Amino acid sequence: MLDTPAAAVPTLSLADQARDPDAFAAALGGSFERFGFAIVADHGVPQPLIDHAWAQTEALFALPEDEKRRYHVSGGGGARGYTPFKTEIAKDARHVDLKEFWHVGRELAAGHRYAGEMAPNIWPDRPKGFRDTFIELFAAFDRAGDRLLSAIARHLGLAPDWFDPAVKDGNSVLRLLHYPPIPADAEGVRAGAHEDINLITLLLGAEEAGLELLDRATGQWLAVKPPQGAMVVNVGDMLQRLTNHVLPSTTHRVVNPPPERRGHSRYSMPFFLHPAPDFLIETLPQTITAENPNRYPEPITANGYLHQRLVEIGLIKA
Numbered sequence: 001m002l003d004t005p006a007a008a009v010p011t012l013s014l015a016d017q018a019r020d021p022d023a024f025a026a027a028l029g030g031s032f033e034r035f036g037f038a039i040v041a042d043h044g045v046p047q048p049l050i051d052h053a054w055a056q057t058e059a060l061f062a063l064p065e066d067e068k069r070r071y072h073v074s075g076g077g078g079a080r081g082y083t084p085f086k087t088e089i090a091k092d093a094r095h096v097d098l099k100e101f102w103h104v105g106r107e108l109a110a111g112h113r114y115a116g117e118m119a120p121n122i123w124p125d126r127p128k129g130f131r132d133t134f135i136e137l138f139a140a141f142d143r144a145g146d147r148l149l150s151a152i153a154r155h156l157g158l159a160p161d162w163f164d165p166a167v168k169d170g171n172s173v174l175r176l177l178h179y180p181p182i183p184a185d186a187e188g189v190r191a192g193a194h195e196d197i198n199l200i201t202l203l204l205g206a207e208e209a210g211l212e213l214l215d216r217a218t219g220q221w222l223a224v225k226p227p228q229g230a231m232v233v234n235v236g237d238m239l240q241r242l243t244n245h246v247l248p249s250t251t252h253r254v255v256n257p258p259p260e261r262r263g264h265s266r267y268s269m270p271f272f273l274h275p276a277p278d279f280l281i282e283t284l285p286q287t288i289t290a291e292n293p294n295r296y297p298e299p300i301t302a303n304g305y306l307h308q309r310l311v312e313i314g315l316i317k318a
């Protein structure tokens with residue numbers, strides 16, 4: 001409506017969950033139903049660890065190009081290690097994204113039953129301490145993710161621990177992203193309009209402007225502006241499918257900066273929270289109604305779904 005002020009994604013405090021889990025679940029669920037996004041402060045990932053991770057991320061991307069490319073697994077779908085600048089392309093986009101990234105996955109014990117679907121990590125020789133930092137950060141994201149999933153479960157009328165078996169040893173990926181400075185004649189954008197594939201995404205680093213969501217209520221792009229240190233959390237396609245679109249996966253993008261910021265890099269860290277590979281994505285019965293009949297009568301495993309989607313974004317061949 002014309003006379004309503006531009007909406008903004010609310011900032012919630014995860015610390016409120018301990019005091020009143022139902023109220024936090026309602027606030028998170030409400031923000032997701034409206035925007036597909038929420039901003040979450042007091043997420044529990046320690047700030048000194050985050051600061052250290054930023055320093056190491058900058059040092060990693062500052063390595064010589066040929067050194068970084070030693071960690072690129074050609075044909076590996078970018079699942080682990082380095083993916084060079086201008087590789088990933090958003091579905092149906094005309095230009096590749098203006099970004100390079102590094103993927104850290106879950107460390108599995110030797111011979112783990114998911115070892116066939118979840119590739120071992122690749123660790124760079126430099127910067128020193130990289131492996132320890134990101135194993136610790138991965139675990140901290142896991143904990144924050146578990147708390148958010150328990151709120152989502154409450155909101156959906158499920159037991160608060162409903163997601164625990166679904167995500168145990170899950171195929172989550174921590175992506176370290178670098179968007180280099182943008183030359184004046186650059187073609188394309190930092191990240192083209194897309195939806196995330198996974199259950200939920202926990203994103204750090206969106207204080208540097210650029211992230212926008214496509215507001216389904218107005219059809220307009222809306223800037224996502226978290227306060228310093230807060231996490232941006234969004235619903236991915238797997239959760240949208242599981243909830244029969246009650247929780248919508250919202251299109252988002254990262255636009256190029258205005259001229260005065262073009263000379264600066266942007267760094268961000270999304271943690272793509274995935275279920276275990278054999279988790280069956282089957283529409284939750286409580287989300288099926290006469291007005292919202294089951295959109296996905298055929299269930300699919302998380303791994304089958306992921307494979308379909310990685311082909312679409314150019315990271316693996318069919």
Ligand SMILES: O=C(O)CCC(=O)C(=O)O
Nearest residue numbers: 177191206211254268270
């Ligand atoms: O860099 C950002 O702020 C968002 C990145 C993103 O949407 C993604 O990698 O899926």
Ligand SMILES: [Fe+2]
Nearest residue numbers: 194195196252
């Ligand atoms: Fe995304």
